[in-house]
Amino acid sequence: MPSSRIYSPLDLRLPNISPRTGLYPVRPRGMGTPMVESLTSYITRIAQAHDVSNRALVANYLRFHIPKAQMADHSQDMEWKRHFLEHAHTLNGMQDRVKDWIFAVEESTGFSHLRYLTMINWSGIFSGRTLLRHRRAWCSHCYHDWRASDQEIYEPLLWAIADSICLIHQHTLTERCPHCKARPYVLAPRSRPGCCPLCHHWLGAELRRELDSRSDTGSGYSLSVTDSMAKLLAGTPLLEQPPSKDIPRANLENCVRDLAQGNASLFAHTVAINPCTLVPWFAEQKLPAFTSLTRICYRFGIPLFRFLTERLVAGDPDWEHARNIFKQYAATRVRVIRTRLPVLTCPDPAGISDRVVKKALQDALRQNPQPTIPQLAYRLGIRKQIIYQRFPGFHKILMAARHSQLEAAAKAALLESPPPTLRELEKQRGFPRETLRVCFPGLYRELAISSAQRYQRKREAKKVALQAACVEEPPQSGNALAARLGTSHGNLKRAFPESWKAIIQRHAEYKKREISKKRAAFAERVRRVATDLMAAGKYPARRKVLALKGDSGLRGESLIVYEVKQAFLAFRSRLEA
Numbered sequence: 001m002p003s004s005r006i007y008s009p010l011d012l013r014l015p016n017i018s019p020r021t022g023l024y025p026v027r028p029r030g031m032g033t034p035m036v037e038s039l040t041s042y043i044t045r046i047a048q049a050h051d052v053s054n055r056a057l058v059a060n061y062l063r064f065h066i067p068k069a070q071m072a073d074h075s076q077d078m079e080w081k082r083h084f085l086e087h088a089h090t091l092n093g094m095q096d097r098v099k100d101w102i103f104a105v106e107e108s109t110g111f112s113h114l115r116y117l118t119m120i121n122w123s124g125i126f127s128g129r130t131l132l133r134h135r136r137a138w139c140s141h142c143y144h145d146w147r148a149s150d151q152e153i154y155e156p157l158l159w160a161i162a163d164s165i166c167l168i169h170q171h172t173l174t175e176r177c178p179h180c181k182a183r184p185y186v187l188a189p190r191s192r193p194g195c196c197p198l199c200h201h202w203l204g205a206e207l208r209r210e211l212d213s214r215s216d217t218g219s220g221y222s223l224s225v226t227d228s229m230a231k232l233l234a235g236t237p238l239l240e241q242p243p244s245k246d247i248p249r250a251n252l253e254n255c256v257r258d259l260a261q262g263n264a265s266l267f268a269h270t271v272a273i274n275p276c277t278l279v280p281w282f283a284e285q286k287l288p289a290f291t292s293l294t295r296i297c298y299r300f301g302i303p304l305f306r307f308l309t310e311r312l313v314a315g316d317p318d319w320e321h322a323r324n325i326f327k328q329y330a331a332t333r334v335r336v337i338r339t340r341l342p343v344l345t346c347p348d349p350a351g352i353s354d355r356v357v358k359k360a361l362q363d364a365l366r367q368n369p370q371p372t373i374p375q376l377a378y379r380l381g382i383r384k385q386i387i388y389q390r391f392p393g394f395h396k397i398l399m400a401a402r403h404s405q406l407e408a409a410a411k412a413a414l415l416e417s418p419p420p421t422l423r424e425l426e427k428q429r430g431f432p433r434e435t436l437r438v439c440f441p442g443l444y445r446e447l448a449i450s451s452a453q454r455y456q457r458k459r460e461a462k463k464v465a466l467q468a469a470c471v472e473e474p475p476q477s478g479n480a481l482a483a484r485l486g487t488s489h490g491n492l493k494r495a496f497p498e499s500w501k502a503i504i505q506r507h508a509e510y511k512k513r514e515i516s517k518k519r520a521a522f523a524e525r526v527r528r529v530a531t532d533l534m535a536a537g538k539y540p541a542r543r544k545v546l547a548l549k550g551d552s553g554l555r556g557e558s559l560i561v562y563e564v565k566q567a568f569l570a571f572r573s574r575l576e577a
Contacts (some may be wrong), residue, residue: 021110022061024049028117029154032237034167034230038092039117040187041155043105048192051542055189058084065104088187092160093132094123113237117157121236125245125308127287132160135183137173139166143194143204153194157233160186163291164226172222177203225294228304235305248288248308252281255296258314259326270329271296300325354390356380361387361394370402403439410436410443418457419450459495466492466499475506523563530567540564 026046029037047057091101098120106114115121119131137159145168146153158164165172176183180199188197195202256278260267268275273292280286297304300322306312312319360380364371373395377384388395413425422433425447437444462485469481481503482489493500529548530540538544542560 019110021108023108025110028111028114029152030156031113031116032234034158034234035156036158036233037117037154038157038160039098039101039105039114040088040091040160041193042114042117043091043187044191044193045152045154046105046109053190054187055085058187062101062104062108065107066100085185085187085189088185089132089134089160091187092118092157094119094128116233116237119157121239122232122243122308124287125243125248126293127289129289130162131290133162133175133186135175136186136188137175138194138203139169139171139173140178140203140205141169141171142166143202144206147194147204155193158226158229161225161229163222163294164229165222167226167230170223174203177201178205221295221298224298228294228297231303231305232308235309239309243309245287247311248293249281249284251307251312252278252288252296254312255300255322259300259323266330270326271299357382357387357390361391361398364398365401369405370398372402373398403435406436407440407443410440410447414443414446414450418454419447421451421454422447462487462492463496463499466496466503470499470502470506475503475510477507478504519559522559523566526560526563527567527570530564531571534568534571540568 023046026049028042043057044054047054050057091098098118102114102118106112119128138155143153158167159173177196177199179201180196182198184191184197191197194204256262256264256267264278265275268278272295281288294304297307302318302322306318357380360376364376373384373387377387413420426433465485469476478489478500482492526545529545533540533544542564545560545564
């Protein structure tokens, strides 16, 4: 019998086994840091880990873990899929449905605290109407650095915030693919981190200092917004209790009461917002907009995180700094008002001498184009009635001079080749078309006829170009043809419906043939790779074929399995023969 001194007694207790989940427990990136990952990026990485598309993961799995979606009618599935990805950027925000999707992802992966991948913690504190970008934004230099250092590619939540820039490189974020010039959605059907979901090209680029321009560097306001938002995202998990909406409202009231001495209009002008927006804020009818709060904090130099989580009172360093800034602005504003007030509003006729007014009127007669009476009164800072009272016949002289200039301008326009349109003449000379029609109907009629003839010539030129495009090889798309002709595709469609329809059909057939050729080449390449693997005694797994195919590995993934099966059947029949 074995001795207990040699063999330890058996432990019959069940081991601690973590609960089983339906999806792989992909770990979120940057939790508790300014570069925390967004929820849409996390969903994209989950789809990549399971080798499925975002559409399949969201529509066929995650959606049915939401109680509201389980009762949805199946007849509305197609409409749901059509509109969800277009508005998927709201999953990073603070709407009510964000909680449902957080619950679905947490239940499927086993990870908790995914609410920190969104802005849901600040729901009810400020409005999320202008908080998020509607399109995907990224920093190509970050993508390049992460790939070079073999780090996980993801999209930080900071990139989804409006007016934000790259926190590391301090460059503006890119919203347009440099390869296909498209602006993809935040969550595309077949997107992958770091790649364009439409053309599937890599979006990373090496940072070359000698080619960077000043326009690519973020402004002071963008830098401030990015820094404030980074501190807000990093400090959110450290809050002991949820933020309260009473704190930012009390700070706003204290700004008006303490800094502006109760003058709400002066406070609104200081922070460059409409004074009418303060009323619903203080009446608790509307929440302050995120952009308004960032503008207030930027103007006064107050950290956004402190403004939303702490009551700022007199004696605080940030509060006293804001007080000094407000005093400087108030003094400057009063000085500007005192300087401009006599110039803009001078109702007293004695405030300006007749000699000054007369000299200004004489100078106006020599200008081209000549100003009107209201314009002259505004320049002199007087009411227009003063000109009529002191110089009763001047308005007739000015009107005759203006009509003479208008007649000369119309005659000169008729000599141009081609003559300008009535709208172009109005913009160039500053004369309204109605004045030309009433005072000089003959010139107006000739310009109108020339404008119509010019329109017909342009129409004929477009018609000839469309007819040539109907036989052009390779067929051009409608958008490319419209850009070449300098017009919109809607204008061409309305003006030449038959030719436009033929061009669209030719381009669609051409694209279909090109896709068929590409798919045939793709199938032949996949079958050749799969046959070589089987000849070497290896199983032609989809990942192996994808790795040996040689391109980005993103286009045509759904066709690989079918082509591998066909190659396997052909290889087996060859062996049996």
